[in-house]
Amino acid sequence: MQWLIDNAATVVISAGLLIWFFLIIRRMVKNKRAGQSATGCAGCAGCSGKHSCASAKASKEHA
Amino acid sequence: MNIRIALAGNPNSGKTTLFNALTGSSQHVGNWPGVTVEKKEGRLKKDSGAVLVDLPGVYSLSPYTQEEVIARDYLLQERPDVLINIVDGTNLERNLYLTTQLAELGIPMVIAVNRADIMQKRGESLHIDKFQSLFGCEAVSISALKETGMDALMEAVGRAKKAPKPLRFSPAVEEVLHKIEQTALKELPDWQKRWASVKLFERDETATVGLFLPEDTLQRIETEIAQVEEERADDSESIITGERYDAVTDKMEQLAKSRGRVSMTMSDKIDRIVTNRWLGLPIFALIMMLVYYVSITTVGTAMTDWVNDGLFGDGWHLFGNGTAAYEEAVTGYAEEHIWTPDWMREAEAAAAAEIAGAEDVVGAAQEKDFGAFEEAYEMYAPGIDEAGFSLTEPTDAALEEAPDPADYGQWIPGIPVVIGNALEAVNAAAWLQGMIVDGIVAGVGAVLGFLPQMLTLFLCLAILEECGYMARVAFVMDRVFRRFGLSGKSFIPILIGTGCAVPGIMASRTIESENDRRMTILTTSFIPCSAKIPIIALIAAALFGGAWWVAPSAYFIGMGAIILTGIMLKKTRLFSGHPTPFVMEFPEYHWPAPASVLRTMGERGGSFIKRAGTIILLSSVVIWAGSKLGFVDGQFMFSNDMALEQSLLGIAGNAVSGIFVPLGFGTIKATVATVMGLVAKEEVVAVFGILDFTGLTAIAAYSFLIFNLLCAPCFAAIGAIRREMNSAKWTAFAILYQCGLAYAVSLIFYQFAMLFTGQGNAIGVIAALAVLAVLAYYTFRPAERTPHLKPALQSK
Numbered sequence: 001m002q003w004l005i006d007n008a009a010t011v012v013i014s015a016g017l018l019i020w021f022f023l024i025i026r027r028m029v030k031n032k033r034a035g036q037s038a039t040g041c042a043g044c045a046g047c048s049g050k051h052s053c054a055s056a057k058a059s060k061e062h063a
Numbered sequence: 064m065n066i067r068i069a070l071a072g073n074p075n076s077g078k079t080t081l082f083n084a085l086t087g088s089s090q091h092v093g094n095w096p097g098v099t100v101e102k103k104e105g106r107l108k109k110d111s112g113a114v115l116v117d118l119p120g121v122y123s124l125s126p127y128t129q130e131e132v133i134a135r136d137y138l139l140q141e142r143p144d145v146l147i148n149i150v151d152g153t154n155l156e157r158n159l160y161l162t163t164q165l166a167e168l169g170i171p172m173v174i175a176v177n178r179a180d181i182m183q184k185r186g187e188s189l190h191i192d193k194f195q196s197l198f199g200c201e202a203v204s205i206s207a208l209k210e211t212g213m214d215a216l217m218e219a220v221g222r223a224k225k226a227p228k229p230l231r232f233s234p235a236v237e238e239v240l241h242k243i244e245q246t247a248l249k250e251l252p253d254w255q256k257r258w259a260s261v262k263l264f265e266r267d268e269t270a271t272v273g274l275f276l277p278e279d280t281l282q283r284i285e286t287e288i289a290q291v292e293e294e295r296a297d298d299s300e301s302i303i304t305g306e307r308y309d310a311v312t313d314k315m316e317q318l319a320k321s322r323g324r325v326s327m328t329m330s331d332k333i334d335r336i337v338t339n340r341w342l343g344l345p346i347f348a349l350i351m352m353l354v355y356y357v358s359i360t361t362v363g364t365a366m367t368d369w370v371n372d373g374l375f376g377d378g379w380h381l382f383g384n385g386t387a388a389y390e391e392a393v394t395g396y397a398e399e400h401i402w403t404p405d406w407m408r409e410a411e412a413a414a415a416a417e418i419a420g421a422e423d424v425v426g427a428a429q430e431k432d433f434g435a436f437e438e439a440y441e442m443y444a445p446g447i448d449e450a451g452f453s454l455t456e457p458t459d460a461a462l463e464e465a466p467d468p469a470d471y472g473q474w475i476p477g478i479p480v481v482i483g484n485a486l487e488a489v490n491a492a493a494w495l496q497g498m499i500v501d502g503i504v505a506g507v508g509a510v511l512g513f514l515p516q517m518l519t520l521f522l523c524l525a526i527l528e529e530c531g532y533m534a535r536v537a538f539v540m541d542r543v544f545r546r547f548g549l550s551g552k553s554f555i556p557i558l559i560g561t562g563c564a565v566p567g568i569m570a571s572r573t574i575e576s577e578n579d580r581r582m583t584i585l586t587t588s589f590i591p592c593s594a595k596i597p598i599i600a601l602i603a604a605a606l607f608g609g610a611w612w613v614a615p616s617a618y619f620i621g622m623g624a625i626i627l628t629g630i631m632l633k634k635t636r637l638f639s640g641h642p643t644p645f646v647m648e649f650p651e652y653h654w655p656a657p658a659s660v661l662r663t664m665g666e667r668g669g670s671f672i673k674r675a676g677t678i679i680l681l682s683s684v685v686i687w688a689g690s691k692l693g694f695v696d697g698q699f700m701f702s703n704d705m706a707l708e709q710s711l712l713g714i715a716g717n718a719v720s721g722i723f724v725p726l727g728f729g730t731i732k733a734t735v736a737t738v739m740g741l742v743a744k745e746e747v748v749a750v751f752g753i754l755d756f757t758g759l760t761a762i763a764a765y766s767f768l769i770f771n772l773l774c775a776p777c778f779a780a781i782g783a784i785r786r787e788m789n790s791a792k793w794t795a796f797a798i799l800y801q802c803g804l805a806y807a808v809s810l811i812f813y814q815f816a817m818l819f820t821g822q823g824n825a826i827g828v829i830a831a832l833a834v835l836a837v838l839a840y841y842t843f844r845p846a847e848r849t850p851h852l853k854p855a856l857q858s859k
Contacts, residue, residue, distance in 0.1 A: 009489035013499075021684070024677045 065112040067141070068220060071134060071165060072149035073158050074120030077177040079103075081149055081207035082117040085217075109217065116143065122157070124164045125267070132269070138168055139258070145223045146172040147216070152182045152189065152204070155318070159311045163230045166198060167261055169254025171223040174202040175216055180209055188320040197314045199228025229257050232306050235294065239287045240264060247280050264288055265300045330652045334535065343539035350527070352615040358520035359600050359614035366515030367600065372434070375508030378468070378476040385472020392466045393433045400461040401436075402428045406454065413452040417760075421447050424454075437462075442605075479504045497703045498687055506683025506749035510675045513597035513748065518668050520596060524561060525663040529655035533558055541645045547626055548633030550574075550642035553583040557590050557625065562667055564588040564780040568787055578638045582629065584787050585797045588776035589624040591617050593671060594744035598771055601748050606764040613765075617772055624773050624804060627842065634846040674743060682742050683749050686712065686735070707731055725827055726770060726806065727763030727813040737770065743777050762820065766813035773805035807834045 004011065072078050086105030103117040118137060119130035138146070148165050150158035155176075165172060174194055182188065194202030201219045205212030231237060243260040251259055251274075259274065263284055276284075288299050295302050337346050373379030380386045407428065413421035420443025427436035440458065448455045468474050476484070479500050486496045527533050537558065541551025552574050560567025567587040574580040591599060595617075603613035632638040689712035693705050707713040708731070716731035716738075723729040723737070736750035759767065775781060775798045785794045814831035817823045 007492065009486075010492040010495050013486075013489075013491055013495060017499075021681060024681055027677065 066144040066220075067114050067116065068107075068145045068147060069116045069118055069138060069141075069143035069170075070147050070149060071118045071138070071161070072120060073122055073151065073154075073161055076120065076149050076151040076154075076158060077207040078117055078120060078149050081147075081175065081177065081205070082115060084207055084210045084213060086115055107217070121161065123161055138165075138170065139255075143170060145220050146170045147175050147220065148172055149175045149177050149207070152176045152178045152187070153185070155189075156311055156315055159314065160307055162198065163307045163310060166200075166227040167229045167258045169226045169257065171225060172198075172200045172227045173216065173219045173223050174198065174200060175207075175212075176202055176204045177207050179204040179212065180206040189318050190320050193318055197317060199225070226254060230307065230310050232303070235291050236264070236302060236306065239284075239291055242287055243284055247274070247276050247284060261303065265303055267300075330531070330649070333652055334649065337532065338535050338538055340542070343535075344543065347536050347539055348619075350532070351618055354520065354523040354527070355614040355618055356611050358523055359516050359596070359603060360609060360611045362519050364516065364600075364604070364609060366519075367513055367604075370515055371508075371512040372438075373475075374477055375479060375504070375512050376477045378474055378480055380468065380471070381473035381475055385468070385474075389466065389468045389471035390433065392471065393468075394431050396466055397428075397433050397436065397461075398431065400464070401458055402431075403457075406457060409452055409454055410447075413447050413450065413454065416450065416452075418443075418447050418450045418452065421452070478508065493703055494691075494701060497691065498684060502683050502687025503680055506686065507675050507680050509601075509748050509751065510597055510679050510745045511672070513600050514668065514671065516600050517593055517596050517671060518664055521562075521593070521664040521667045522660065525660045526655045528663070529653075529660050531650045531652045534649055537645075538649070543626070544629065545642055547629035548638070548640075548642055549579060549582060549629045551645040553579060553586075556583050556587045560587040560590045560592055562593055563670075564592045564776050565783045567592075568780060568783040571787060576640060576642070578640050579642060581788065581793060582632060582638050584784055585632075585800060586625040586628050588780050588801065589628070589773055590621040591772060592744065592776075592780075593667060594674075594777065595772060597745055597748040598740075598768065601751060602764050602768045605751075606759065606761045613768075617768065620769060620772055620808075624808070627838070628800075628804065631838070631841040634841070634844060639846065671745075674745065678743050679745055679749050682739060682746050686739065686750055689715070689735075723770075725814070725830060726766050726809040727817070728759060728767040728770075730759065733759060733763075733767055737767075737774070740771055741775065741778060741781075743779075744771070747771055762813060762816045765816075766809045769812055770805045770809040773808060774802045776801070807838060811835050811838075 070078050070082055082103065082105060085107055087108045105115050105117070107113040107115055116137070118134040121131045121134050123131065124135045124138075125131055137143075146165060146168070148162050150162060162174065176189065176191065189204070191202050191204055194200065201223065203212055203216045203219050205216055232240065240257075240260045243263050244256045247263065248256045248259050263274075266288070291302065292299055297305070336342060369379065380389070407425070410421060410425045410428065414425045420439060423439040424436065424443055424447070427433075427439050444455050444458070482504055483496065483500045486499060491499075524533075537551045537554045539551075540554040544550055544553055553571075556567045556570040556574075558567075559570045564587055567590075568584050571580050571583040571587065574583055596614075599614050599617045603609055607613050690707060690710045691703060691705050692699070692701050693710035693713065694700075695702065695705070695709055708717065712735055713731050716734040719738070720729045720731055720734040723734055728734075728737075732750065736747045739746040739750050776784075781794070781798065784797050785791070788794050788797065810827075811831045811834055814823065814827040818828050
């Protein structure tokens with residue numbers, strides 16, 4: 001118990017970071033399953049031609 | 064009425080606008096190659112029994128593009144009851160070329176002459192009634208945008224029962240067409256005969272493959288066609304095309320009532336210069352140099368310096384108040400306590416011994432630039448110390464007592480300082496402080512530090528795209544690419560690839576030729592994508608003092624690699640073949656809409672920030688952990704002061720760093736950065752944020768830059784290559800080729816640069832010469848002429 005009190009900040013911050021990491025990994029897995037890039041590449045989102053691009057539409061339909 | 068009506072016309076002729084007007088739907092309207100590759104269906108607002116089908120915009124019914132094949136297959140196989148051929152009245156000549164082809168399909172047709180409002184404004188008018196005698200079908204003047212003439216159009220559709228009059232070609236051609244119809248097409252229904260005979264004459268295999276004609280019949284037809292070709296000294300397809308255009312020109316003369324004011328538009332005037340045969344390419348090169356110069360060296364750099372040194376550094380004076388006084392004080396202090404004659408002698412000795420970074424440290428001291436000195440010192444001092452030059456002991460002690468910037472004005476501490484102090488205040492464990500400050504903040508901060516430069520680049524590119532210039536670049540590059548066996552169509556994916564290689568690779572779908580498509584996929588990632596910009600900016604700033612030429616040179620290295628690849632691979636059986644024709648409609652030049660430009664910049668910038676907060680953050684933690692966990696005296700342990708060579712990262716990097724020794728960057732850090740670049744290219748910068756540049760000379764750094772620009776892209780792009788190639792073998796080939804070319808170019812650059820600076824290594828130079836000879840052989844050898852052989856890797 002004393003250890004927990006002494007290291008409360010470390011435990012809380014570590015737990016917060018772990019949740020953050022978990023959310024990032026979960027997002028990457030979801031993206032991968034949706035047929036998008038797991039490594040977070042912007043893909044069509046980063047492209048100015050996405051509104052009218054046939055490839056973007058095709059990938060959206062695929063997803 | 065229960066009928067099916069097809070809507071066909073050129074791209075940008077107003078099909079989708081008319082479709083929306085007649086059906087009440089709201090399909091997206093745009094102007095970019097491949098806007099509508101699929102057909103759309105809707106029911107008429109005023110008659111729910113009638114179905115309207117919007118076909119992709121096409122310039123002809125040739126089998127060159129996916130859009131043409133979709134439109135043609137639908138018209139022939141589904142055979143709608145009526146065809147509305149929408150033609151742009153302001154560009155009638157080009158639009159009527161397609162009309163002559165549609166008239167051969169034997170489908171009742173109505174011509175909708177669109178943009179009547181604009182024609183009226185220009186003082187142009189047509190003899191609408193003459194369409195009946197010239198094309199054998201009714202024509203109606205409409206404005207799809209203003210929805211005028213809609214009722215008249217639908218009434219004409221209701222009256223259309225007879226197929227239009229097909230074009231009559233020259234007697235010689237008509238004679239052959241007649242013979243083809245009599246000998247080969249007797250079994251076909253009458254409405255198909257004209258279309259099929261013209262296609263047979265043009266040798267359009269995709270249109271006639273279903274006819275199953277016997278070999279001797281085909282041979283007879285071939286003899287007839289060859290005879291006409293000999294007489295006309297032209298190929299059959301060109302003969303038909305030429306006669307169609309001649310007929311269209313003739314009909315135009317008869318249709319024109321009033322020609323209006325014929326004058327060059329502003330776009331025409333600009334195009335005469337920017338697409339000029341001789342000026343087009345230099346103008347493009349100049350514009351790209353300017354874009355990269357402005358983004359990386361000037362506007363972007365000023366902001367980046369603040370983000371790197373202020374926001375993600377020690378901090379900054381609010382509004383700059385107190386900076387001048389502090390700099391004066393700290394320079395005076397350094398001259399008195401750090402840059403002493405003894406210290407300068409030691410530092411100059413280190414520089415003379417060519418210890419990495421020593422020259423930068425000496426240079427900053429000589430120029431009395433304390434900021435640059437501190438930066439260089441922090442980066443290179445450990446290496447200089449390791450080499451036996453005792454600079455750190457007196458310097459570290461003096462730096463402890465250096466003037467505090469907070470004493471000279473309102474000082475805003477940087478993010479690492481704020482977070483570090485907060486963690487200290489709550490008594491967080493040392494390893495956690497290290498992970499957050501030296502891992503996450505250093506790694507993510509190193510990447511985000513380049514955000515201003517990237518936003519400036521995105522802004523410049525968005526302006527060029529919005530104003531219509533980039534569409535012209537594809538045309539300008541078509542001339543260049545065509546010489547090397549590629550077409551301007553390959554430039555569009557490359558252009559999109561400047562944002563991210565993934566959509567660039569996906570955009571290659573619009574290229575019809577399988578060989579050209581593969582070649583484009585293979586080369587798209589050579590052009591620096593947004594993730595590579597921080598690498599370029601980092602190398603330019605850290606090792607070339609922000610030299611203006613580094614960033615543009617990176618762009619042109621990418622272009623050079625594309626052209627070199629085109630030359631070399633087009634000569635092989637795998638990629639041989641003529642490039643397909645490239646047709647692209649130029650949009651009118653216009654001032655970029657600020658909202659649209661800012662949205663594009665924001666979307667690209669946003670995705671960059673998102674990556675920094677996700678994949679870069681995770682990777683930074685992994686790199687940090689790898690550099691702090693290791694084996695000391697055979698014991699696996701964690702230490703904030705772990706020597707890199709003893710860490711897990713160091714051990715792994717050491718195992719493969721030998722590969723890069725001939726390229727000049729066989730250090731653990733550069734190796735780790737290169738490997739981590741496969742996760743995401745920004746990771747290269749994050750690695751240098753967590754580690755440092757010790758051991759890299761300027762020549763080695765440029766070699767490192769070349770390798771990272773040309774080698775295999777990130778995993779996301781590799782995945783896109785795998786999807787688009789649809790073949791593991793082709794994907795492996797692409798990765799091996801990219802890495803091989805990157806290695807070869809880096810080797811040649813590094814070894815010759817070392818030779819020219821008097822530091823050459825005999826074995827290295829011989830190896831570079833051998834690689835150069837191989838590249839030269841593949842570049843200048845004659846092409847392999849085996850068009851009938853199936854590529855070895857063709858099977859999936």
